[in-house]
Amino acid sequence: MTAPPWSRAWALLASMPINLLALLRGRRFNVAMTKIRNILFIMSDQLRWDHVSAFNPDSPVRTPNIDALAARGVRFTNAFCQSGVCGPSRISFYTGRYPSSHGVTWNSVPLSVQQRTLGEYLRPLGLRVALCGKSHVVPDMAGLERLGIDPASPHGVLLRQGGFEPFDRHEGHVAPPADSAYNNFLRANGYDAENPWEAFANSALDENGECVSGWWMRNAHLPARVKKEHSETAYHTDRALTFMDEMGEKPWALHLSYIKPHWPMLAPAPYHAMHDGKGPINRTVAERDAPHPVLAAYRAQEECVTFARDEVIERVRACYRGLVSELDDNLGRLWREMQARGRDKDTLIVFTADHGDFLGDHYLGEKEIMFDDVMRIPLIIVDPSPEADATRGAASTSLVESIDLIPTFLDALNGDAHAHLLEGVSLLPALRDSKAGTGRSCAVAELDYGFREARRMLRRHPRDCRAVMIRTHEWKYVWWQDFPPQLFNLHLDPAEQNDLGIDPSHARRRAEMEGLMHAWRTGLKLRLTASDAYVEAHTNTHRKRNIHIGIW
C-alpha cells in the first residue's frame, strides 16, 4: 500500500480559488477553508467523565490542561461509549460500528479481519496511521489462516493490529514482553530487571521497604518505583512527540492511547499522594437490597465484593485521582510541545476515554454495567480551522457516540463517507456551528457478559448474555436478555438510584424505549459488500445485462 501523493494534491487544492474548491466539495462551502492535515486521537483508559473539571465543576480532580483543550474546541457533554468495557468500546471507536456489527462483543473476542478500521479508512487519504499505547485489539489469527494471509506480512500486521501501524503498542493492563519498547526504555534509564514494567512501574516499596505489587489495590497509596518522567503516561507522551518529529510536515493520524487511570492502581510520586479519596459515594442500600438479577451476579464477583469496602474505595480513589492529575500534566506538556512545532495549527485533536470506572458507586467495581459513571465519556474535539472559531469553548449537549469519530475524521479530510459501513455521524457540523447537532434520538450501547463469572452464576449459555442500553436525554433503558429491563428517569434521578424497570406505571415508557431499541437493531449496517452507490447503479439494470424478465 503506497500512499497517494497527498502533499502534492494538497498543494494543488490549496492553490485553487476558494469558490472552485467549494464547488469541488459540493456540500458545505465553509469546509473549503479547512486547514486540517493531521489527527491526534487521544484516549485515556477508564477515565470517568466527572473526573474532568471541564465536564464537572465539582470534579474531585482539577484538570487545567484538559480544560484548556476544551476552551480551544467543543466539549460534548452527552457523549457515550458503545460498550462499558475496553475491547468492544475501542473496536467501536476503531471501526465506526456498534458491537453487534463489528462482532467484538467483549475483550477476548478477536477483531475479524473483515472489519475495516480507522487505519484502512484514513491511509488512502495519504495519512500515516499509527498507534502509540493501548488498543486492546485481539488479532483474528484464525481469520488470517483461513484466508491464507501471512500474519508477518505488512498487510498481515495491519490486520492483526486493527489497522494501526504499531508505532509503539503497549497494552499496560498486562505485563509487556520483557523486550518491549517501554521495558527497554526503563532499562536504559537504569531500571534493571527481567521485566522492568512489572518490577518498577508496577511495583512499590512498602512501609517496611519491601517490594510490593501494584496488582494488589492495598498498595495503591504507595509511589510506583519509577520517577514520574519514566511512567507509562510520560513515556507515551514522549513517544507521541517523537512520532510528530519523525513526520515533520507529512500528514498523519496518531492514536495516542494512555493506559491510565486504568488499573494496576499505582502512581509515581508525587501523584500517589496528591489527593485523598474522600467524597460522596453514589450508592444506596435500597439499590443493593433489591438488585437486578444480573447486577446481583456482578456484585458477587470479586471486584465488586472488594469495592463494597470503604477502605478500598478511599485508597483506590486517591490513586485514581493522582493518575488523572498525572495525565493532565502530561497533556499540558503535549500541548506546549505541539504548539512549539506548529502542530496546533494543522491538527484536529480528540480527547476522550473508552469508558469510566465505578470506583464503588452503586456497590460496583470496575465497569460494564450501564450506569452513566461508566457509559458517559469525556469528549473534546478541537478543529484548528478558522471555520471552527465560532464554537471554541462551547459545549454541545447533543447525543454523541464513539462511532461518530471516524465519520468526523473522514468529513474533516474530505474522504468518502462509507455510509453503508459506518454507523455514526460526522461531528464536523457541530464543531463549526453551535446550533448543529447529531440529530440522534438516543445513544446505544451493548454488553455481552458471556465471558464473566456472572454468566455461570446465572447459568446462562455463552450466546444468551446480551444487554442493550438505550439512552435519551431524559431516560435510560437497559434491555437484558431474558431478564427484566432497567429504567431510569435521568431528570428526576440523575444518580440512577431508582430503577423503574418493573414499575407498573412505566410500562408505556418501557415499550417506547424498547421501540427505539428495535429501530436501532433494524438499522444495523450488515450489507457490507454493496455501497449505497452500488445499489443505485445496479437498480433495475437487468436489461442492460441482456436479462429479460417478464416481457411478453
Next chain:
Amino acid sequence: MTAPPWSRAWALLASMPINLLALLRGRRFNVAMTKIRNILFIMSDQLRWDHVSAFNPDSPVRTPNIDALAARGVRFTNAFCQSGVCGPSRISFYTGRYPSSHGVTWNSVPLSVQQRTLGEYLRPLGLRVALCGKSHVVPDMAGLERLGIDPASPHGVLLRQGGFEPFDRHEGHVAPPADSAYNNFLRANGYDAENPWEAFANSALDENGECVSGWWMRNAHLPARVKKEHSETAYHTDRALTFMDEMGEKPWALHLSYIKPHWPMLAPAPYHAMHDGKGPINRTVAERDAPHPVLAAYRAQEECVTFARDEVIERVRACYRGLVSELDDNLGRLWREMQARGRDKDTLIVFTADHGDFLGDHYLGEKEIMFDDVMRIPLIIVDPSPEADATRGAASTSLVESIDLIPTFLDALNGDAHAHLLEGVSLLPALRDSKAGTGRSCAVAELDYGFREARRMLRRHPRDCRAVMIRTHEWKYVWWQDFPPQLFNLHLDPAEQNDLGIDPSHARRRAEMEGLMHAWRTGLKLRLTASDAYVEAHTNTHRKRNIHIGIW
C-alpha cells in the same frame, strides 16, 4: 487444502464396537450406525411447492419421480426459504445464515469472503464439494483485493465460487460465455453457433419458421431448438453422473443445481406441449384494489403488468409445467443411474427449490413478495442409513428453513456444529424419528427491494427497503420498513387474500408477531470470531493470564 484420510478413519470407526462408537459420538446412540458418505444436494430454481404432487395432490403436474424420492425419505411440508429471490435465498442455503447475517440481501450483492460456506464446512470432513449448475454467487472481488488474495489461486477460486469447486457452473438465467462447458457440449452435438445456448437452447422456430427468442414469453408455447437430451436439465443430470463416476468410492458433496423451471420460458419437445396452462388463478379484485404500498409498486413493474394478462398466465404456466415434467423425468433417470452405481445406499439426498414463482397469482409475476406461493419450498431429504427406515415416506409438518441444511449435513457426517455461525438446526432427528421436529416457533424470511424499480417509485433510500416475514403455522406477518405490515390468518385464509395488516381488531396479534421478529433479530449470530467453546474456555480467566482485577 489436503483432504484428511477420511476412508481410513471411516474403516477404523467401522471396526469399533457400537457402544464405543456411541460413547465417542456422545449425544445420540443411533447415529453410530450411519452409512452416509456422500451428499447430493439438488436444487431446482423457482419451483413452486404446489407443483410437486408429493406436496400437493391437486398439483397441475404429476411428479412421479420426485414423489418416489419422497417415498424413500421425509418430505417437509412447512419448509421455507430465507428470501423469495435467488441470490439471498441461495446464500442462506450455502452459508446456513439469514440474509441479515450473510449480507447478501439481494441478487447483485457480492458474497463477502468473510462468510463461510457449505464447501468450507464439508471439505475438512474429507468430501470433495462441487457445483454442477447454478449458484448465483456474485464474487466479492473488492474483498479479495482488500485482503491481497489472488482470485485465480485455488483458494481465490473457492472464495469467488461461494465455497464450491466449479465442476460445471452454469447460471442459465443469462447467456453463458461462448466457450462454456454447456456451449461446447451443444456444439459437439451439432448445434453450431457463436453462443449455442442463446441460438438453440433459448431459441425456437415459430409458426412461420422464423427463429425467435425464449426471452420473450409470447414464445413459451414453442419447442426449444434443442432435443430434450441436450437441454440444460438433461445436461446437468448427465454431468452429475459423470461427477459420481469420477469419484467412485471417494466421498463427495455435489450441489446439483438446475436452472429450470426458472425463466427463460422455453421447454424442449415434447415438454413444450405436454400441459395446458389452465386452472385457478389465486387473485382477487379486492386485493388488487386495496394494495399494500410496496405491492402496488411491484405491480407497476413490468413483470407484474405482463402477468396481469390472462393469455400470459396461460401460456407461461403451460411451459412452466412442461419444465417441471422434464425435471421430474430427468430425476427419475438420475435415481435409476444412482441405484445402478450403488449410490442410493451411501448418499444423503436433498431435493428442494430456492423459492417459488407467482405465475400471475395475487396479480404478481416472478417472486420476492412474501406469499406462500413463493416462500414455501418443496423439501425432501432421504437419509440412506438404517436408522431412518422408520420415517420413510413420512411427512413432517415442523417449521423448517433452508438454513437447516448445513447443520443437517454436519450432523449426518459427525462434523462440528459450528453453533456460533450456523443459524439453523439439524433435521437429522426428524429424519430418524417422526416425533422429532425443529422446535421452531416461526420461520423467518427477508427482502431488500433496494435494487428494484419499486424503490424508486416509492422514493426510498437504498438502505431503507427491508421487509421481514414471520410465519407460524397459523399466521403470517410481514414487517415492511416504514410501511404498514401485512398479516394473514393462514387457517381461515390459506390463499392469503385477506390482509389484516391494518385491521384494528388484530393489533394484539400484530404486536405478538412483531415480538417474534424482534426475538429473531436479537438472536442473529454476529460474533463470528468466538465460538461458544471459546467463550467457555475464556470465561473468568484473567488470573491465569496474570491479570489481577479488583483484589485488595
